[in-house]
Amino acid sequence: MNSEINAIFFIAGVGILTAVIHTVLKQSGKEEFAHWATLTGFIVIMLTVVSYISDLFDKVRDVFLSN
Numbered sequence: 794m795n796s797e798i799n800a801i802f803f804i805a806g807v808g809i810l811t812a813v814i815h816t817v818l819k820q821s822g823k824e825e826f827a828h829w830a831t832l833t834g835f836i837v838i839m840l841t842v843v844s845y846i847s848d849l850f851d852k853v854r855d856v857f858l859s860n
Contacts, residue, residue: 800845807837 811834818827 800841804838804841807834807841810834 811831814830814834815827818824818830
């Protein structure tokens with residue numbers, strides 16, 4: 794249970810940090826870097842979510858394959 798809460802806080806933290814970096818870069822006139830920062834944050838979050846979905850599918854498969 795504790796790892797799920799940590800994952801939620803990690804995803805929220807990366808999202809907030811990405812938004813702040815994007816805003817700072819956009820305000821300083823570096824929009825291209827701001828878009829790259831947003832894309833990088835999105836990829837980090839998606840890799841985290843995909844790993845949790847993979848774990849979920851493994852657990853579901855174990856439930857149905859264990860006789």
